[in-house]
Amino acid sequence: MAQELTYIELAEALxxxxxxxxxxxxxxxxxxxxxxxxxLYMSSFQIPAGVLKKxxxxxxxxxxxxxxEDGMRAHVFCCEPAEFRKTIExxxxxxxxxxxxxxxxxxxxxxxxxxSASDIFNMLVQLGVCxxxxxxxxxxxxxPEILKPETQELTTEINWTEKKKHLDTLYxxxxxxxx
Numbered sequence: 001m002a003q004e005l006t007y008i009e010l011a012e013a014l015x016x017x018x019x020x021x022x023x024x025x026x027x028x029x030x031x032x033x034x035x036x037x038x039x040l041y042m043s044s045f046q047i048p049a050g051v052l053k054k055x056x057x058x059x060x061x062x063x064x065x066x067x068x069e070d071g072m073r074a075h076v077f078c079c080e081p082a083e084f085r086k087t088i089e090x091x092x093x094x095x096x097x098x099x100x101x102x103x104x105x106x107x108x109x110x111x112x113x114x115x116s117a118s119d120i121f122n123m124l125v126q127l128g129v130c131x132x133x134x135x136x137x138x139x140x141x142x143x144p145e146i147l148k149p150e151t152q153e154l155t156t157e158i159n160w161t162e163k164k165k166h167l168d169t170l171y172x173x174x175x176x177x178x179x
Contacts, residue, residue: 005123007098008088013120014105015057015084018048019077021112026074028065036061036074043174044111048104049075050178056091057084100177102129103167114156121158129167131159 018037022045025033037058039045052058052075059078060071067076079087088095095101105124109117114132124130135157170177 005126007092007095007101008085010098010101010105010123011051011055011057011088011092011095012084013123014048014101014108015052015055015077015088016081017108017112017117017120018052019081019084021108021116023077031065034065034076036076039073039075041073043171044107047100047107047174047178051096051101051104054091054178055088055095057087096178099167099170102127103170103174103177106164106167109158114158121156127163128161129163130161133157133159 022037023035024038026036026038027033037045037049039049049058049060053060056078058075059067060069061074061076062068062071065074096104102124105120106129109121109124109130114121121130121132125132133156134154136154
């Protein structure tokens with residue numbers, strides 16, 4: 001029997017994924033570059049940012065690049081990855097609901113794909129939110145016939161389960177989930 005995933009494990013996986021894949025240097029006029037997580041004003045990033053903010057992992061920056069509750073779309077991590085678990089354990093009582101956390105992870109998988117977000121995807125499979133199906137897809141090739149490479153590859157297709165329908169309804173009011 002599979003072990004149940006805890007809130008802390010799922011939140012730590014989300015924080016590590018955002019840090020590894022979306023924490024990038026940002027140039028600033030007259031100032032040195034700073035690493036930020038830019039939510040791009042897209043719900044696919046705003047939901048994870050809101051969840052991680054409530055857990056004390058991220059803090060938004062204002063237009064002057066200062067930490068501020070009224071920050072814009074740029075966020076900085078408050079701690080290093082080695083401290084994620086401890087920070088989440090300290091703040092999880094103030095965090096979002098488990099459903100909001102699952103939704104934030106779904107956003108990352110849907111935006112980044114299974115290959116880039118495989119740790120999170122595997123957790124969603126363990127939670128029964130989705131299933132993986134390996135499929136063979138044909139790749140289009142438009143070059144010279146003599147150079148034609150292998151035209152098929154295996155890829156993972158996500159099959160969402162009934163559990164995701166509930167989360168899709170929550171998504172409709174996502175700002176309330178992270179308020």
